[in-house]
Amino acid sequence: MITEPKPATDGRAGTGHENTDRILRMFARFITVGYVAYLVFLLPSIASMAPRLDPWWTPAAVVSVFGSGIVIGLMSFLRDTRAIRVAAGAAAVTFLLAALSWPLAWVGPSVPGGEGVWLAGFPGLASIAAVIAWPTTVAFGHMVVGCITVQLINYGVRDDLASTMLVSEIAFAIVFCTLFVGGAAMAMRTGRILDSTTEQTHAAAATAAARHARAVEQDRFAALIHDGVMATLLTASRRAPKAAGLAARTLHELDAIASGVRSDQSFSAAATLAYLRAAASEADHDVVFEATTADAGDLLVPADVARTVAAALAEALRNSRRHAGPDATSTVHVWVTEHDIDIRVTDDGAGFDRTSVAPHRLGVTVSILGRMRQLPGGTAWIDSSPGRGTTVRLGWAAA
Missing domain, CATH: 1.20.900 (Dbl Homology Domain; Chain A)
Structure with missing residues (x-):
């Protein structure tokens, strides 16, 4: 631990x-x-x-x-x-x-x-x-x-x-x-x-890193509870044939946590979705979060990738809350496959002209585009125009 x-x-x-x-x-x-x-x-x-x-x-x-x-x-x-x-x-x-x-x-x-x-x-x-x-x-x-x-x-x-x-x-x-x-x-x-x-x-940075790592472990544990334990109980209550396999996988992850998992351990697809959902909810409590998985059971996402994508997602939602307008609605849709993650953050707000953004406004350039483009396998782009809302797309492909 x-x-x-x-x-x-x-x-x-x-x-x-x-x-x-x-x-x-x-x-x-x-x-x-x-x-x-x-x-x-x-x-x-x-x-x-x-x-x-x-x-x-x-x-x-x-x-x-x-x-x-x-x-x-x-x-x-x-x-x-x-x-x-x-x-x-x-x-x-x-x-x-x-x-x-x-x-x-x-x-x-x-x-x-x-x-x-x-x-x-x-x-x-x-x-x-x-x-x-x-x-x-x-x-x-x-x-x-x-x-x-x-x-x-x-x-x-x-x-x-x-x-x-x-x-x-x-x-x-x-x-x-x-x-x-x-x-x-x-x-x-x-x-x-x-x-x-x-x-x-340096000591303060190490302390902050330890606290962040602990938060990551808590998020992973919460994800396991939501997507493992609760899903197992729900599946078992319906007497579905997959309940035994899901229960075995959940017990294995619980044993890993009990034995002292590391904060840099790769996330499963379910844990990644839970982590992204938590980041989105923290940035905007009213966000609509939708997820689609397609044969993503074998996907393993490195911890730093999950953190980077979640941080970019949260920044996109915070920008939407600040600039889209009070009546705008934000939606996050995540597609997860066995090879990649694709995220679209969409709002129906005021939108903006990217060419008119002042150079010192670094929220989009650094916190979203720069953060994702520095990530190996990461991509990002933004589509927006005045009066037509904004769409932020984030992607990551496994090597």
Whole structure:
């Protein structure tokens, strides 16, 4: 039997992180491009600053800082995004270690006015890497520590920076970097929200599908009661010779339901007629429903075919109720043979000129004609003119 899926209780509603991962990869490549661009842009500053530092420090710092930033982008081509987060975290830590180790390698002399340490050029980029590696609060903490550290280094190595300017330099650096780090944090949050919404939507769709499948089972059971049990009892009451065979077939279908039938199991001809009758009655309680069968006992209609035809039939009747006029009468006639189903929905209402229907009115084009023509073996056409009523013909032929 069909059971409804339990709604998710957590924010992610499953394991799908597609949107977050897509944004993560995008930022990883953006960070790598940023590191490469800063490396090219800061090469003159790196070269001019190298003589003022221990010989070992500049090569080690350049390779570790910019190398770790480039690795982030390379990791974005791997399937597992955990490698991106690890590389981003390593790059963020490496930047801080390089900044904190600067005073240990400094030998002087002071930097002329207008110049500064090259690490002060991109603390925000390293903090964007922290955003994709760690929680947002930790990433902002990294940004604040990084901005303060590089500005303190600038203050220590420059001979023209007044102490009164230090606070304003730190504040400017933090505010400037916050724009980019905050944008990255919001983008990551948007990806997580979109993933959560997508998972919840999928769960809701699965629940709706389960409910629809249950309704199909109920319709099939109702059809069996009407066209099997009641027909068997009526035939038996008349002592007709076919009563035994009909009873055996009905019991077989009841056993199938008791053992847990699937919602995608094919419909018999009788079940299909009952399903179409139920759809027609639901769309228009006053409809006249007529059915004709000709050696249709062996016909098996796939469940999706029965649903599609019933939906198109219901839409045709709803259109008739809306547009045919209050005094119009609708009639549905269904012919079922061992090879096909033919349905005609006719009303004696106002009719319409199909060429005058506005393009945005999709009820006929999509819900009736399009739905049937996309169905393998399905056909549909509409005949109508003003004052002469409307006829909708739906057909399906077994392959």
